Amino acid sequence: MSPKTESNYRQLLPYIRPQWQNIVRGFIGIVGYVFATLALIYLVQKLSIPFSEGDVIAIAQLAGILGAIFLLRGFFQSVQDIYMVKAALQVAFNLRKRVYGHLQRLSLGYFETAKAGDLSYRVTEDVDRVGEAVHKFLHDFIPCALQLIAIPIYMVYLSWQLTLATLTIMPVMLVLIAWFGEKLQKYSRRSQNQVSDLSAILTEIFSGIRIVQAFAAEAYEIARFSKEAEVAMKAKYSTERLKAIQIPIIGFLQALSFLILLFFAAWQISAGSLTVGKFFSYLSGAALLIDPIGHITSNYNLFKEAEASVDRVFELLAIKPAVEEQFDALTLPRVSGKVEFRQVNFAYKPGEPIIDNISLLAEPGEVIALVGSSGAGKTTFVNLIPRFYDSQAGEILIDDIKIRDVTLNSLRRQIGIVPQETTMFSGTIAQNIAFGQSEFDMAAVEEAAKIANAHQFISNLPDGYYTVVGERGVNLSGGQRQRIAIARAVLLNPRILILDEATSALDAESESLVQNALERVMEGRTVFVIAHRLSTVRKCDRILVLEKGQIVESGTHEELLALKRRYAEFFAKQFS
Numbered sequence: 001m002s003p004k005t006e007s008n009y010r011q012l013l014p015y016i017r018p019q020w021q022n023i024v025r026g027f028i029g030i031v032g033y034v035f036a037t038l039a040l041i042y043l044v045q046k047l048s049i050p051f052s053e054g055d056v057i058a059i060a061q062l063a064g065i066l067g068a069i070f071l072l073r074g075f076f077q078s079v080q081d082i083y084m085v086k087a088a089l090q091v092a093f094n095l096r097k098r099v100y101g102h103l104q105r106l107s108l109g110y111f112e113t114a115k116a117g118d119l120s121y122r123v124t125e126d127v128d129r130v131g132e133a134v135h136k137f138l139h140d141f142i143p144c145a146l147q148l149i150a151i152p153i154y155m156v157y158l159s160w161q162l163t164l165a166t167l168t169i170m171p172v173m174l175v176l177i178a179w180f181g182e183k184l185q186k187y188s189r190r191s192q193n194q195v196s197d198l199s200a201i202l203t204e205i206f207s208g209i210r211i212v213q214a215f216a217a218e219a220y221e222i223a224r225f226s227k228e229a230e231v232a233m234k235a236k237y238s239t240e241r242l243k244a245i246q247i248p249i250i251g252f253l254q255a256l257s258f259l260i261l262l263f264f265a266a267w268q269i270s271a272g273s274l275t276v277g278k279f280f281s282y283l284s285g286a287a288l289l290i291d292p293i294g295h296i297t298s299n300y301n302l303f304k305e306a307e308a309s310v311d312r313v314f315e316l317l318a319i320k321p322a323v324e325e326q327f328d329a330l331t332l333p334r335v336s337g338k339v340e341f342r343q344v345n346f347a348y349k350p351g352e353p354i355i356d357n358i359s360l361l362a363e364p365g366e367v368i369a370l371v372g373s374s375g376a377g378k379t380t381f382v383n384l385i386p387r388f389y390d391s392q393a394g395e396i397l398i399d400d401i402k403i404r405d406v407t408l409n410s411l412r413r414q415i416g417i418v419p420q421e422t423t424m425f426s427g428t429i430a431q432n433i434a435f436g437q438s439e440f441d442m443a444a445v446e447e448a449a450k451i452a453n454a455h456q457f458i459s460n461l462p463d464g465y466y467t468v469v470g471e472r473g474v475n476l477s478g479g480q481r482q483r484i485a486i487a488r489a490v491l492l493n494p495r496i497l498i499l500d501e502a503t504s505a506l507d508a509e510s511e512s513l514v515q516n517a518l519e520r521v522m523e524g525r526t527v528f529v530i531a532h533r534l535s536t537v538r539k540c541d542r543i544l545v546l547e548k549g550q551i552v553e554s555g556t557h558e559e560l561l562a563l564k565r566r567y568a569e570f571f572a573k574q575f576s
């Protein structure tokens with residue numbers, strides 16, 4: 001995945017900033033929490049006096065105040081929890097929406113090389129990890145850091161000598177934490193990439209499960225998956241093993257500072273320069289530090305691990321769509337359907353032209369068939385019209401307007417596409433016909449289905465138009481799916497229609513229903529059809545024979561047959 005972006009959390013700021021209100025509220029909770037904590041330490045020191053004097057009433061009073069402060073501390077903790085989690089979840093939500101929106105805008109060419117599983121992993125898991133890191137930062141890291149500042153200040157106030165003794169180990173600890181963090185980041189990136197590769201394999205296999213089973217390749221696929229899963233496990237194991245080594249080392253250093261503290265305090269008390277009360281208060285402060293230190297260490301690890309996810313998400317956001325709308329793009333008005341290619345050139349890779357200087361004028365309502373051997377460039381040719389790709393030279397015009405000058409939305413809404421293989425999205429049949437419209441007129445959907453010869457079979461389904469179809473429309477036959485695709489195009493009522501005739505054979509009845517529906521939908525529209533059927537080419541106004549990206553012959557079926565050249569050859573091979 002390219003391109004590589006700068007690796008840091010600063011890129012998250014535009015997502016965090018709008019949450020300032022929640023963060024400020026959470027921060028008030030944090031400050032309250034820290035002050036309540038300091039008050040607790042202070043009161044513990046006070047407690048030592050009535051204890052030493054056996055003053056039960058004073059002890060009871062202080063205990064009462066302690067209880068009240070505990071309650072208050074709990075309240076502030078809840079405030080902090082609620083607002084910080086709200087802010088973090090909102091950040092993740094907005095980031096996810098942005099990434100998904102960005103993906104939708106990327107050009108078709110990008111998706112032909114990207115792995116679907118990897119993309120979905122980035123939108124789901126990686127964004128979750130980023131959200132978790134933001135949550136930990138706001139909710140854990142900030143209060144712990146504040147405690148780590150406030151409590152030692154108080155400890156210095158109590159006894160700077162003791163504090164100095166306790167903190168001797170600190171630099172070693174910090175260096176170690178940073179070292180482990182760097183390593184963790186590296187391991188985590190490897191592990192995330194590996195899991196995302198696994199998810200890519202899964203998506204690929206589940207969408208191609210028919211082929212896997214048809215080729216009895218289950219054992220092969222299981223072995224391939226296990227191998228990848230093992231690499232993922234090992235990558236994760238490296239991360240966890242590192243953490244397992246780090247935790248006891250840091251724990252030992254903590255214990256060591258505690259021992260130094262005890263030893264130093266005993267010496268000071270015996271020398272008379274420290275009171276037992278002060279020592280207890282100091283000790284409670286030191287005890288209160290253990291928790292934040294632990295949290296900061298684990299947070300730091302988490303931040304380093306999540307940095308890999310931040311990178312993976314922002315890498316995606318940095319990819320620019322190959323086909324971009326001009327900033328001052330016009331809305332294409334309702335067109336009559338005149339399509340013109342002016343010396344159009346296109347190549348997927350530089351130096352390998354697929355469309356080679358093609359010029360063509362299609363009049364409104366003209367039906368044009370594209371024929372040619374596999375790889376001749378037929379699909380590429382039609383993909384240029386809705387700007388799935390942009391030509392490198394030349395212009396395509398619709399009703400004399402350059403398609404580069406108009407918005408993609410207004411262009412594509414006037415071009416209907418009936419592909420070879422119809423994708424069904426999860427939802428009802430009606431939603432599938434009115435695809436892309438959140439509100440639609442049921443009568444219009446039915447009308448479209450009637451034109452597409454689909455009304456009959458839809459009415460026979462248990463819930464009619466409200467029958468839910470699977471995400472890949474598994475419960476519909478090939479011919480039925482094609483007719484749904486035709487109904488989809490009819491409902492759009494486009495002036496221009498692109499048709500990629502299915503090569504797969506349908507049974508005779510289904511075939512004639514599809515054919516009949518196509519004829520109806522082609523009527524009165526400018527049609528480009530990648531033709532595989534004799535009945536289609538016969539009826540077309542013009543047939544273009546494509547070869548190596550060039551139009552080598554053009555004319556009606558009869559004219560081209562009479563030429564006895566490429567088309568006649570092709571016809572003999574393909575249709576006879």
Ligand SMILES: Nc1ncnc2c1ncn2[C@@H]1O[C@H](COP(=O)(O)OP(=O)(O)OP(=O)(O)O)[C@@H](O)[C@H]1O
Pocket residue numbers: 109112348349354372373374375376377378379380381
């Ligand atoms: N996304 C792509 N990236 C790189 N090369 C591509 C891409 N799509 C198609 N090609 C190549 O461009 C050439 C033309 O492909 P195209 O699909 O346009 O041909 P076609 O005439 O529609 O073939 P078919 O009848 O087999 O579908 C082929 O050599 C193909 O390998």
